[in-house]
Amino acid sequence: MSDIGKVRLRVPSSIKPGDVVQVRSLIIHPMERIERDPQGKIVAKNYNYINKVIVTYLGKTVAVFDTTQSVAENPFFSFTFKATDPGQLKVQFLDTTGGRYEGTADIKFS
Amino acid sequence: MRNPMPRRAVLKTLGALGLGVAAGLEPGARAHAQAPSFGQNESVQDAMKWLFGGKTIKDGSAIIKFDIPLIAENGSVVPVAVSVDSPMTPASYVKYIYIVADKNRIPVVTRVTLAPEAGKASVGANIRLGETGEVRAIVEQSDGTLLQVAREVKVTVGGCGG
Numbered sequence: 001m002s003d004i005g006k007v008r009l010r011v012p013s014s015i016k017p018g019d020v021v022q023v024r025s026l027i028i029h030p031m032e033r034i035e036r037d038p039q040g041k042i043v044a045k046n047y048n049y050i051n052k053v054i055v056t057y058l059g060k061t062v063a064v065f066d067t068t069q070s071v072a073e074n075p076f077f078s079f080t081f082k083a084t085d086p087g088q089l090k091v092q093f094l095d096t097t098g099g100r101y102e103g104t105a106d107i108k109f110s
Numbered sequence: 111m112r113n114p115m116p117r118r119a120v121l122k123t124l125g126a127l128g129l130g131v132a133a134g135l136e137p138g139a140r141a142h143a144q145a146p147s148f149g150q151n152e153s154v155q156d157a158m159k160w161l162f163g164g165k166t167i168k169d170g171s172a173i174i175k176f177d178i179p180l181i182a183e184n185g186s187v188v189p190v191a192v193s194v195d196s197p198m199t200p201a202s203y204v205k206y207i208y209i210v211a212d213k214n215r216i217p218v219v220t221r222v223t224l225a226p227e228a229g230k231a232s233v234g235a236n237i238r239l240g241e242t243g244e245v246r247a248i249v250e251q252s253d254g255t256l257l258q259v260a261r262e263v264k265v266t267v268g269g270c271g272g
Contacts, residue, residue: 020229082229
C-alpha cells in the first residue's frame with residue numbers, strides 16, 4: 001500500500017491555444033468502504049477516502065469534485081479545461097485523513 | 111498483583127481514549143443534523159431533498175449525454191461520463207454536475223463544481239454500484255435550472271460491500 005497517493009495525469013500531446021482539452025487523472029487510493037459488524041451496524045471510524053479533488057489551471061480553479069465512498073477504488077476522473085496560456089495544470093486530491101496528493105502537468109503549445 | 115501500576119495507567123489511557131472518541135463523534139452528529147454533508151448513509155429521497163429542496167427537476171435528455179454501461183458486471187468499478195451540450199460563458203454555464211446512484215447506501219456519488227474556464231462541461235469518473243438500480247446525472251446550470259437524466263444499470267456483482 002505504499003503506492004497510496006501516486007497520481008497520474010494524462011494530457012494530450014499537442015495542444016493549440018484556445019483548445020478545450022480533456023485531461024484524465026488517476027490516483028492510487030484504497031477508498032475504504034463502509035464496514036459493518038456482525039449485527040449489521042455500521043462500524044464508526046474515520047474511513048480513509050478521497051473527499052475532494054481540486055483542479056487548478058494558471059492558479060484558477062477549474063473544477064472541484066466532492067466525492068464520497070461511492071467512488072471506486074483507485075479512482076479515475078476526467079475533466080476538461082480551456083487552454084488559453086502556457087502554464088501549469090494542477091490536480092490535488094484530499095482525503096479524510098488529511099492526506100494531500102497532487103499531480104501537475106505543464107501545458108505547452110506546439 | 112505483581113505489577114499494578116502499568117495496568118492502572120493502561121486503564122486510564124483507555125478511559126481517556128473513550129472520552130475522546132465520544133467527544134469527537136458528537137459534534138459531527140450535530141453538524142449532520144444542521145447541514146448534511148456528502149458521504150452520508152441515507153435514502154435517495156433524503157439526499158435529493160437536502161440537495162435540491164423542493165425544486166422541480168426537468169428532463170435533460172436533450173442536452174445531457176450520460177455514458178454508463180447498461181450492464182455492469184463488476185459493481186466496484188463502473189465508468190461513467192457526463193457531458194452537457196451547453197455554453198460555458200460567465201453569463202451561462204453548467205455550475206454543478208451531480209451523480210446519484212439510487213440504490214447505493216451512500217447515494218450521492220459525486221458533485222462536480224465547474225467554472226466557466228472549463229470550456230466544456232464534460233466529466234468522467236469510476237464509481238461503485240451496490241446493486242441494480244437507477245443512476246442519475248443531474249445538472250444545475252448557473253441560473254438554477256435543474257436537468258436530469260436517469261439510466262437503469264444492471265449490476266451482476268455489487269461493489270459497495272458492507
